[in-house]
Amino acid sequence: MSQTSAKLSFVDRYLTVWxxxxxxxxxxxxxxxxxxxxxxxxxxxxxxxxxxxxxLIWMMYPPLAKVRYEEVNKIFRGGSKIFLxxxxxxxxxxxxxxxx
Numbered sequence: 001m002s003q004t005s006a007k008l009s010f011v012d013r014y015l016t017v018w019x020x021x022x023x024x025x026x027x028x029x030x031x032x033x034x035x036x037x038x039x040x041x042x043x044x045x046x047x048x049x050x051x052x053x054x055x056l057i058w059m060m061y062p063p064l065a066k067v068r069y070e071e072v073n074k075i076f077r078g079g080s081k082i083f084l085x086x087x088x089x090x091x092x093x094x095x096x097x098x099x100x
Contacts, residue, residue: 009069009070010069011070061091065090065094
């Protein structure tokens with residue numbers, strides 16, 4: 001194993017696999033549930049698709065917040081109170097303060 005791959009986390013090492021899997025799941029949803037396109041079109045405000053906006057924020061927020069996925073399991077060791085506080089602080093209070 002090279003030094004570069006030893007430094008990458010599990011998520012980073014298989015990022016291409018995760019992207020391809022997401023693409024396959026998206027195409028499969030469209031194939032097996034053809035009405036989903038109409039549903040997603042109705043969930044828009046003006047020209048902005050709300051599901052796509054939520055997905056982009058969900059995708060971009062962790063790298064911007066420097067989330068270290070290899071340490072996420074430490075949150076669950078501390079109990080549900082720490083986990084719920086973390087979610088509240090990082091996904092609700094933080095973004096609200098950022099926009100204010």
